Amino acid sequence: MSGFFVSFEGIDGAGKSTHIERLAQVLREQGHMVTLTREPGGTPLAERLRALVLAEKMDALTEALLVFAARRDHLQTVIEPALARGDAVLCDRYTDASYAYQGGGRGLDVSVLATLERWVQAKPGAAGLRQPDLTLWFDLAPELAAERLSGARAPDKFEAEPVAFFRRVAEGYARRAAEDPGRFARLDAAQSREAVWDELLRVVRGKGWLR
Numbered sequence: 001m002s003g004f005f006v007s008f009e010g011i012d013g014a015g016k017s018t019h020i021e022r023l024a025q026v027l028r029e030q031g032h033m034v035t036l037t038r039e040p041g042g043t044p045l046a047e048r049l050r051a052l053v054l055a056e057k058m059d060a061l062t063e064a065l066l067v068f069a070a071r072r073d074h075l076q077t078v079i080e081p082a083l084a085r086g087d088a089v090l091c092d093r094y095t096d097a098s099y100a101y102q103g104g105g106r107g108l109d110v111s112v113l114a115t116l117e118r119w120v121q122a123k124p125g126a127a128g129l130r131q132p133d134l135t136l137w138f139d140l141a142p143e144l145a146a147e148r149l150s151g152a153r154a155p156d157k158f159e160a161e162p163v164a165f166f167r168r169v170a171e172g173y174a175r176r177a178a179e180d181p182g183r184f185a186r187l188d189a190a191q192s193r194e195a196v197w198d199e200l201l202r203v204v205r206g207k208g209w210l211r
């Protein structure tokens, strides 16, 4: 049985973490083996790169090089083996975040991102790039996301960015979704937790991965 790969995307505070654990639990209850992971991160090396990216000041290209280095290690040692075993891979962020944050937010040329994507995501022994089978896009107004995050925890480097940055990030996500509508499912993340969950379940059931 081949596995499937679902990424969770959206601006900081959109509700990804709230729902990813719940989906993992329901998939496990229905007999799936689940690999629950995140980017940047998911391996000891990638977690070290994550700590740098989330804390240190650096230019947009350096940021992109580090998140793609982390992604390479994550793909090679966690994602590809999990998919080969037949796992459901749930990943809190993937390459769309690079397009949205480094491309949209920081203004990095997307052709640089496309080159890194081609190098890093080549599938082992097959044509094409490793992309998620489904991307759940939690779409939320930056003002509302900031309100939800305020007081929740000490902000990291990205969370401390102004609303204008997150508007550009959100536009970056919207562009990616428009370019690949078959992969993206937009969830209205402004709804209550239960309403977002119901929408998410409908999408995942529609893929035939849940009863």
Ligand SMILES: Nc1ncnc2c1ncn2[C@@H]1O[C@H](COP(=O)(O)OP(=O)(O)OP(=O)(O)O)[C@@H](O)[C@H]1O
Binding pocket: 010, 011, 012, 013, 014, 015, 016, 017, 018, 019, 148, 149, 152, 189, 190, 191, 192, 193, 194, 196
């Ligand atoms: N539908 C919702 N309505 C109101 N509050 C919500 C909703 N979903 C999540 N929250 C709350 O908003 C905050 C941010 O949610 P969460 O941590 O899931 O977002 P996230 O997208 O994972 O953020 P980040 O990318 O910064 O980790 C949390 O305090 C969470 O409890």
Ligand SMILES: Cc1cn([C@H]2C[C@H](O)[C@@H](COP(=O)(O)O)O2)c(=O)[nH]c1=O
Binding pocket: 012, 038, 039, 040, 054, 067, 092, 093, 094, 095, 097, 098, 099, 101, 102, 158, 159
């Ligand atoms: C994969 C990826 C992530 N980022 C940013 C986006 C977030 O602000 C942080 C990760 O924090 P989270 O609490 O786990 O959401 O990293 C990025 O800028 N580029 C990327 O490719």
